[in-house]
Amino acid sequence: MSLAQIFEKVVGPETGISFVAYDGSKAGPDGSDIRIEVKSPIAVAYLAQAPGEMGLARAYVSGHLDVHGDMYTLLDRMWSVTLNDLTPAEKLSAVRELGVKPLMMRVPVPKQEMRRSMLARLGSRHAKARDAEAIHHHYDVSNRFYEWVLGPSMVYTCAVFPAADSTLEEAQYTKFDLVSKKLDLQPGMRLLDVGCGWGGMVMHAAKEYGVKALGVTLSRQQAEYAQKAIAEAGLDGLAEVRYMDYRDVTDTGFDRISSIGLTEHIGKEQLPFYFKFLYDKLKPGGRLLNHCITRPTGTEKTINKGGFINRYVFPDGELESIGYLARQMEDIGYEIRHTENLREHYAKTLEGWVANLDEHWEEAVEEVGMGTARVWRLYMAGCIVGFERNKIQLHQVLAVKLGERGEAGVPLRPSIDWP
Numbered sequence: 001m002s003l004a005q006i007f008e009k010v011v012g013p014e015t016g017i018s019f020v021a022y023d024g025s026k027a028g029p030d031g032s033d034i035r036i037e038v039k040s041p042i043a044v045a046y047l048a049q050a051p052g053e054m055g056l057a058r059a060y061v062s063g064h065l066d067v068h069g070d071m072y073t074l075l076d077r078m079w080s081v082t083l084n085d086l087t088p089a090e091k092l093s094a095v096r097e098l099g100v101k102p103l104m105m106r107v108p109v110p111k112q113e114m115r116r117s118m119l120a121r122l123g124s125r126h127a128k129a130r131d132a133e134a135i136h137h138h139y140d141v142s143n144r145f146y147e148w149v150l151g152p153s154m155v156y157t158c159a160v161f162p163a164a165d166s167t168l169e170e171a172q173y174t175k176f177d178l179v180s181k182k183l184d185l186q187p188g189m190r191l192l193d194v195g196c197g198w199g200g201m202v203m204h205a206a207k208e209y210g211v212k213a214l215g216v217t218l219s220r221q222q223a224e225y226a227q228k229a230i231a232e233a234g235l236d237g238l239a240e241v242r243y244m245d246y247r248d249v250t251d252t253g254f255d256r257i258s259s260i261g262l263t264e265h266i267g268k269e270q271l272p273f274y275f276k277f278l279y280d281k282l283k284p285g286g287r288l289l290n291h292c293i294t295r296p297t298g299t300e301k302t303i304n305k306g307g308f309i310n311r312y313v314f315p316d317g318e319l320e321s322i323g324y325l326a327r328q329m330e331d332i333g334y335e336i337r338h339t340e341n342l343r344e345h346y347a348k349t350l351e352g353w354v355a356n357l358d359e360h361w362e363e364a365v366e367e368v369g370m371g372t373a374r375v376w377r378l379y380m381a382g383c384i385v386g387f388e389r390n391k392i393q394l395h396q397v398l399a400v401k402l403g404e405r406g407e408a409g410v411p412l413r414p415s416i417d418w419p
Contacts, residue, residue: 002021002023002025002026002027003021003022003025003038003044004019004020004021004025004026004027004028004038005019005027006098007021007027007036007047008027008028009093009097010047010051010052010056010090010094011056012078012080013028015077015078016028016032016034016077017034017035017074017077017078018030018031018032018034018036019036019037019038020036020037020038021037021038022038022039022040022041032069033069033070033073034067034069034070034074035067035069036068037065037066037067037068038064038065039063039064040064041102041105042064042105042107043059043064043065044098044102045102045105046058046062046065046107047094047098048094048095048098048099048102048103049102049103049107051090051091051092051094051095052090052091052094053307053308054307054308054311057308057312057378058109058110058113060374060378061110061112061113061371061374061375062108062110062371063370063371071354071377071378071381072354072381072385074381075381075382075384076385076388079385079389110371112312112371112372112375113311114311114315115311128247133315141368141372142221142368143198143221143225145364145367145368146198148356148357148359148360148363148364148367149353149356149357149360149364149376150353150356151168151169151172151352151356152169153168153169154197154198154200154225154229155172155175155176155197155200156197156198156261157175157197157260158175158261158291158293158342158345158346158349158394159172159174159345159348159349159352160174160175160345161174161345162174168349168352168353168356171345173204176200176201176205177204177208178396179258179260179289179291179396180205180208180209181415182287182289182338182396182398183258183287183289184287184410185209186209186210186211187209187210187211188210188212189209189211189256190211190212190214190253190254191205191211191212191254191255191257191258192214192215192251192254192256192257192258192278192281193205193213193214193215193216193257193258193259193260194215194246194257194259194262195217195246195259195262195265196215196216196217196241196260197215197222197226197260197261198225198226198229199215199222199225199226199227199229199230199239201215201260202214202215202230202239202241203226203229203230203233203235203239205239206235206239207235207238210238211238211256212239213238213239213240214240214241214242214251215240215241215242216242216243216244217241217242217244218243218244218245219243220243222241222243223241223243224243226241227240227241246262246277247277249281251281252280253283254286255282255283255286255287256282256286256288257278257282257286257287257288257289258289258291259278259288259289259290259291260289260291261291261292261293262292263290263292263325264293264314264317264319265314265316265317266318267316267318268318268320271320271325271328272328272331275328275329275334276332279332279333279334279401284401284402284403284404285401285402285407285408285409286400286401287399287401288329288334288399288400288401289396289397289398290325290329290395290396290397291394291395291396292325292394293319293346293392293393293394294319294320294321294325294393294394294395295319295320295321295392295393296321296392296393297321298320298321298323298324308378308379308382309379312375312379313379319392322339322393322395322397325395325397326339326397329399333401334399334400334401335399335400335402336397336398336399337398337399337410338396338397338398338414339395339397339398340396341394341395342394342395342396343387343390343393343394344387345394346383346387346394347384347387350381350383350387351384353380354377354380354381354384357373357376357377357380358377361373364376
């Protein structure tokens with residue numbers, strides 16, 4: 001069997017993808033719009049030593065495997081590998097086909113990969129120092145790079161599209177306004193936004209609703225960017241972003257709390273502490289809006305420690321089902337008033353980010369390097385497939401800290417502005 005045929009076997013012979021290898025072998029349909037090029041023996045070694053998703057990712061990120069054509073289309077066609085990975089039997093078969101020599105070759109892991117040993121030196125999972133390094137790994141890439149990918153809004157969470165043809169900027173504004181309406185923000189209220197990113201929610205709440213808003217982030221680059229943006233917007237008296245762990249916030253008595261895209265980084269074992277910490281920061285009658293990526297059920301593996309996303313994108317990230325999160329919140333004392341699944345919106349959000357990256361590809365490569373740019377192209381295109389095929393979801397949960405007599409302070413029916 002030729003080298004190209006072996007790669008075709010790993011990816012799947014019915015995908016409509018063509019293959020060409022450095023040894024001159026070819027496989028797959030002629031004239032396909034998607035072609036995988038195996039450029040060197042190192043690509044073969046990566047696949048032999050980590051058959052399936054991880055080996056293919058290492059070969060691509062390191063530049064020893066190229067993709068000609070649209071990345072989303074490629075991953076959509078080979079979704080059983082990119083989303084489910086190979087079975088143990090399929091991995092063993094691939095190793096046998098590739099032979100012993102690639103297994104013995106010493107190949108460097110791409111520098112973009114976060115090895116478990118690197119994090120282990122910083123303590124147990126979700127210790128403060130370890131969390132800080134995990135956040136630094138992903139969020140302190142380059143503010144300029146994020147500007148190119150995210151667009152002017154600088155928002156790195158799922159948008160809410162009011163219409164199918166809405167722009168990404170319109171959708172991000174709509175998301176912040178939806179959160180604001182669910183929280184029923186009013187002038188003079190105090191808002192805590194944990195995991196605030198570049199300050200989008202903080203500034204929206206201050207500018208549009210007259211709320212005094214505090215945001216906290218573990219990314220120094222985000223905090224510096226946000227504070228500059230707040231000053232330029234003339235919101236110094238209302239908005240503030242601090243570079244700090246949410247666990248170090250000493251302020252209390254908040255009317256509202258928003259957590260947009262933080263829960264994924266908390267960890268299953270820390271969820272009770274996380275929700276209790278936020279509960280204690282709220283006044284009676286206060287509201288929490290938790291917005292995070294979720295698993296579609298409680299039956300999937302919670303952590304794929306050896307997977308591409310955990311190694312290259314979100315080290316120590318953990319996803320839980322909406323049912324599990326809701327139970328943790330209820331057990332703390334919250335009353336859940338509303339939930340909403342926005343997974344299709346995240347697919348559209350990612351499409352916008354991928355288009356932005358493609359538009360600025362050469363600048364992005366110059367700014368962060370080819371390997372990092374490839375990590376982003378691969379991860380975002382793969383996530384589009386994941387949200388479309390219901391492998392991952394995105395939920396907003398609105399919860400209330402009840403008053404002494406059980407009063408929730410919410411209307412009998414929500415505003416018609418609520419979708």
